[in-house]
Amino acid sequence: MDSTQSTAVTTSNSTSSLVYISRRILDDIKHSRNSDIKRHAIYPEERALTLPIEEAIIYAIQMINSDAVHRLIELCGRTRINFRYTDSRGRRFIHHAAESGSATLIRVFLTSGPLNVQDADGWTPLLRAADRGHTQVIEILSQESSVNMPKTPRPEIMSALHLAVRGRHCDCVDALLARGACPDMLAGGGETPLHLAVESGCLHCALAVLERGADPRCVDVYGQTPLHLAAKRDNVTMADCLLNAGAEPCARDTNGKSPLHQAILNDRWVMADYLLAQPGVDVNSADHQGVRPLHLVIIRCAGSSGMLLANAGQAASASAATSTAAAPTIEAARIELLEKLLAQGADVNALTDEAGESPLSLAVTSGSEALVRLLLANGASVLSADKNGASPLHRANLLTTSSRNSILSALIEHGCDVNSCDKFGYSPISKCVFQL
Incomplete structure (x- = not known):
């Protein structure tokens, strides 16, 4: 056999080996349980013959098959392989190696290009390793590049x-x-x-x-x-x-x-x-709407989503829609917290900025007699009015819950003005008649 024939046989054997390894890699991927690998391995088997060597290497990396990677590089020769090849997601060999967690594979590609190169998503190999929790890969990469984020036009990274x-x-x-x-x-x-x-x-x-x-x-x-x-x-x-x-x-x-x-x-x-x-x-820290911790506890007791009720009419409809009582243990925890706030000096008559609601107004709206009596016992004013001029009595008169009468009694016992009018000229009684 002359030298020409020998070279042809060697080339033929190398090509056959490459095709064989490529087929084996694709077969391994096809049966892999790793959905991420399978998602990017949708080549029909007959395409193994035309599979770019770089793609074969990427799949071998994804299978964490260092032997296959070394064999593919050996068969093709380093000069025939584009070590800066990027896949459809802009990732190079080093990105895939970092994501695989294999220290052996990372070392193979350390000199294949810049280590801080970003893929199409703006991620570097170090970011891929950190996201997957590959400590050994991080230790290797950090010896060759900075662990701090390079400047990027994508601030979300x-x-x-x-x-x-x-x-x-x-x-x-x-x-x-x-x-x-x-x-x-x-x-x-x-x-x-x-x-x-x-x-x-x-x-x-x-x-x-x-x-x-x-x-x-x-x-x-x-x-x-x-x-x-x-x-x-x-x-x-x-x-x-x-x-x-x-x-x-x-x-x-x-x-x-x-x-x-x-x-x-x-x-x-x-x-x-x-x-x-x-x-x-x-305990009296107010947010930009004037809402204090005491207001919030009462709102939560009412089953509110946290939106303050702007007027008595809204309060009445919301009370009917959310009249289901909270679980006893939760309600007890809320009342206990309310007592602690009051004991630490929470202002029982503080008004919210937007609607001018007092803790007592919110408690009445909630339909909770226990909350109303607790606030009254701690100095809540029955004469307070919201920005529509509605007093706690106006709100109580509009309740549809079973606690309506007992709340009315509690307010009257503490000296509420039954003849006070809101800014529309309605007293609690006339408002009730109007609603009918």
Whole structure:
């Protein structure tokens, strides 16, 4: 056999081997349980003959088959392979290797191009590894490139630390911080890794970024601090961690709401109790609508969605629609919290800004005799009126619940004016007759 024939046989054998490996890879993918791999492996078997070598390598990486990757590179020769090849999603070999979690594969492609190259979604290999929780890959990549987010025209892209924290990948978080990841870097929505640690409920991640200097008073685009988020989730352990690190218990978001507001709005009664016990907490803190924690507790007792009722007519229809009583344990928790607010100096006659509603007006609207009598016993004025001039008696007269008469009696016992008129000239009695 001459040299020409020998070369032809070698080439033929290499091509046959390549086709065989390509077919095997496609067959493995076809029977894979990994839906992500199968979704991108929709080639008919006969296309194995024309499968680009780069695509074959990508599929081998996705199968975490380093032997197949090495064999394909060996058979084709490095000069015949485009190591900067991008697939339909703009991903290179290094992106797929990072997502696979294989340290062996990452090392194969470390020198194949820039390590901070972004795919079509704006993600770098490091971001892919952090999102999947591949600590070893992160350690390898971070030796060759920065762990902090490169400048990108897409502000919604998070940093590797954000992604690791969001996924509760504690080892990855530790590795990134050890390699200089910025603990206060902002994502597109203004969230810091600490915000995401609280949202995911990962105490380890929260402590890790705090130990590296994360600011517990940082705010997102809504003005919410991590403590606001902890209050929404009833995570007292997380809240305690934040307060010990210097979080402000009375911080206000862009709507003027404090963590205590958020705890009450989300029925987080354990959290509300915890916050009330903190030094310096302001029980009379009002949001931008003049709504205070005391108003919110009563609104929640009424089964309200949190929207303030603008006038007595709206109050009556809403009361009829939401007259179903809350579960006894929940109602008891709300009343207990209300008592604590009053004991700590909550203003029992404070008015909201938009509708001018007092706690007593809201309690009457709720149809809860227990709330009404509790407020009256703590100095609530029966003469207060909302911005339409409607007194608590006007509202009580419009109730359709079984507690109507007992609430009317309670108001009369405390000296309400039965002849007072609202701004439309209606007294409680004439208003009732008009409704009939």
